[in-house]
Amino acid sequence: MNLENPTYVMIKMTAGVLATVGLYSVLYRETKLYRFFEHMFLGLAAGWSLKAIWTDTLKDQWWGQMVGKVDEQTGLMKEPAVWPWAFVVPMAFMAYLIFSRKHNWISRIPLGLLIGLGAGQTFLNWFNLYGPQMQDSVKVLIPTTFSSLTVPPVVNGQPDPNVYLSQAINNLIFVATLLCVLSYFIFCTEFKSRFLKGMSTAGRLVLMVGFGAIFGSTVMTRFALFIDRMYFVWIEWLWRSVLHLS
Amino acid sequence: MIPLAQATEPLSFWQAEPGSTKMWVLIVWAVVVGFVAVAALLRTPTRVRPMIVSAVTFLAGLYFVLHWLWPTAQDYNPDEVPRNAVEGFSFWLQGTLPSVTAFAQSLGAMLLGIGIYSLLSIHLGRLFKRQKDWFFSLVFALSMASMILFGYWDWITRLTPEGAKAATDAPSLFPHFAKDLLFSGLFINMDAVMFSIIAFFIFSAAYRAFRIRSTESTILLGTALIVMLGLMGGVVVSQDTLLNSLAKPGESVIVDSLRLPTIRTWIQDNLQSPSIRAMEFGLAIGGLAMALRLWLSIEKGVSH
Amino acid sequence: MSDQNTGPAKKPIGELLQSANRTFLYFILFLVVSLSLVVTQIRKVEVPTQPEAYTIEAYKILRNVPPGGVVIVDTGFTNSSRGENGGQMEALLRILMRSGAKFAVLSWVEPQCIEIARGFIRTINEERKAGGEAPYREWEDYLVLGFFPDGPTMLQTVHQNVREAWKTRQATDPSTGEKKSVFESPVLRNVQKIEDVHAYVTLSASGTMPTIVARIGKQVKVISMITGVMFPEQLNYFKSGQLKGLVNGLSGCVELEWLMEKGIDSAGVVGGDAPGKPVAAAFKGAKNFDRGMAYYLALHSALSLLILAVAVGNVGMWLTNRSKKL
């Protein structure tokens, strides 16, 4: 008997259907049914985290390095044991002092350490993350040729270095949009001139366009997942497994 | 890295033979020393405490700052002798990086216990004091316990010699079924259910919010509408056939630019991406500033 | 407000249209989607679609794998995004198996992705058996390399030396029944460097693609199959040519199925019948429409319902404002 055993698969699917009904019940109102499945969900999640924290992180990242590795066949040392990893334990213990009324300040040492590392990484990665985006925002604003207003179809796959009027206009819109939105996020001056005021207002409006577009493209995914759930309940479970229809 | 070969190298002060008594002694010793240090810290005067925390934070940050500022040696190779001191330090930085990240991860992982303690203190308290909803706390405790039990049981029974989890040809044992039912049957399904429930909320939120009340909401609504229509193949095709009756693709620029996918991509390229990008820049700088304040401990209430 | 002229007893129609009960809305959505699914199931509804350029490129590459050519399938989705990635996976496997391509499955997102991928392979194999085709055999036709805890490093090594990156991975050779290195199997036997791989397909619900493109994008054709949420930011990678093909969520999945059904003729027209060798042939008579098309009608009705609801709300507001003005 293995995991593909039909009876077992049926049990498993039914469990999934029950979970669906239980959690969806919150759409009607927060009933005891929902509360039951919510707490089960939280329990399973906590349990799984406690399992994964060892099997996925600590065992290799910490224990494995502390006690080293030995090759089963040869019995030779694969990796030496680096005993200073043991210092992690008292380090972590400091954080647990947070529950002590008197010594809770100690917990700020390991946490400060983690915060420091996080901050350092922010500096390290900052440009790699945003530099390319700045570069990509540098656009050619003046058309190099007026031979055609729009981009002509590509001839035998040769890249055309020219910038046509339509492209130039699009680029202009791009840069203008960027500036307007940036100006909306200026906090420390009151814009006196009407032009600047207009810019930041425009910035907010263009942001709304961006948000609208995001909304539209996200809706599909969300609906797709819901449809999938319904497909699981009606077609895969009820239609195929229970009613055995084709 | 390639094993075995390392056996030829002499063990450094920080290393020990795996499984040897020496190793265990050293480990225990390290733990004891660590706790003694903690005990000593308990005695530090209040005035000094913030300084200690700030110092630790600064030094931790400094490590990555050096990674960032120090000239990085080209084609780093741990088996080679650095040419000069600058390169030597860069070698040290690059060599220690895996251990530092592993250290941060292990420390962070060990803190999970704090969270679990908070959970248990709430639920077990409710359970033993028979407070309202104690039954659901029981459900919580039971499902947590069983997930831990079967999670580990299954994991141990399916350990390969390399210590990796054999996701493939798994023996069909009882713990394996129990774990699979709890994990794939319930947990993963519940994940999917909560993910899919968002569809309902999008629906009600859109119905409530998308009113032609202000310019802003109108713009939001309009763009969302265009993009959504552009995603409905049925609509796109019918609109296309309609436009094709006016002019074949490529014949008229105006007609072509009326096609839904064209409009959608134009909006996404020339309005969405720059506006969102500008917003990202703002957030990025905000994050940079916050990181800076944290690193230098000039942010009130965190380090002191 | 408008209660004065209509009395508190019953709300005016405008108010009514604006304040539809939450539970009622949810129920309608639930009903509409369930019905469209059942309808699609009973009488196979085929909503037409129009493949986008990026989907077409993806199909061209996958459809034209040379015999014995290898494709790496990097799966990074779990059941929670099955609605979009699941259909994509099925379409991908059908295309690969029918065009006789060999493939190797790996993941570095979650170990469980591997088990899920195995499930899909099993399903498609059952389908092949039922259709009288030879099922795909592990080791000969496909491999499961398994889960890599540290993806970025693995990909970095792949960039330098693919054999080094996967050297610890083993699979069972059914002929002898013993575990051997995956590079001894017919699938990866001829792969010396990553350039020998025909395409690297990543299915994911998260932004794993840039990590891949940054490391091996210049050496191998990378195709990304993602959820609609991730699509806008990945489109730029396709435009800049870093991605060779892109499949956008559910609609992209339907487009793939559409292409499998219609094909691309020698003139590059989808569903056209120009003489000569087609750019990417169709799979005539085979089961091309599946999960994607099964969901597509439901997607249409759901989106239409959303638009309708918004419209109703606005009409309600308009009526109310007008009654206020009077």
Place this chain on the structure above:
Amino acid sequence: MQYYDTGYLQILFVVLLMAFILFNIQRARGGKQLFIRRIPGLSAIDEAIGRSTEMGRPVLMVPGLSGLDPVGIQAIKIFGYITRTAARFGTPIRLLLANAPLYSVATEMIRDVYQTEGVPERFDPQSVRFVTDRQFAFAAGVAGLIYRERVAAAFLMGDWYAESLIVAESANAVGAIQVAASTITTQTPFLIAACDYVMIGDEFYAASAYLSREPVLVGSLVGQDWSKLAIAVLIVASSLYGSFEKRFVQQTMEWVQEPGKAGEMRPIPARMKNNDEILPLRFFSPRKPGPLDPPRQKKPGAENKTGGDS
């Protein structure tokens, strides 16, 4: 030309931004009065708390899935100010987290708030809770709590992902006033649809400065404005110069690609520059790997490592 092709400009640029921030912090500390424009969402905070005080219902604060990073801590800082007001009126609070390290920091910071307000006895350790670190289990838990305790105000700030709408709509269903700010731009539209007040983009980072008027924060905010201007100037100037270069300057040299000749250029027939060849675009992207130094010697005992498989 070679100068532009080294990576140091990247570092210089970031250092410049950091300098702006630190300089302005110093300025503000020096007692310089600095102005901050009004931020819509924040004026709603007092209203929301007042309402929950009247109704005797708790104030909910959730930083989404934020971890122990600048975003998470910024969120907790804002929650600190909210808690201060709540502590004065003795309004119950609920702070729910999905990250254990951040949970520890939050407990500390919230406890501090009650102490500085002189009402340490009002701090209930169970009001700050770790729910779970699994995204959707977290969403389920938070939603459940919202319905059960019928919170009157909800503050959703930080790294909010897909779960944002679940929480926001549940809070809306129980009629809570909601103030939201997500650093994940793709979620902002949904928060706008579901919440009463939404802080967009780095209004999130401006919030603590606006609320506290601490010189350090205000100064840093000015520095951030300067940095944004710097980016704007950079992009505009580069675009203009780039357009000019593309129109009037031709490409006459190209990098030699052969190995060992890295950094050398060879003349080519003059042609229009490709977009990636215009100077401003190469400012920040070093092309030249630089002439390689002579090879290093191997460490002793490293020879037998060249074998590869083992």
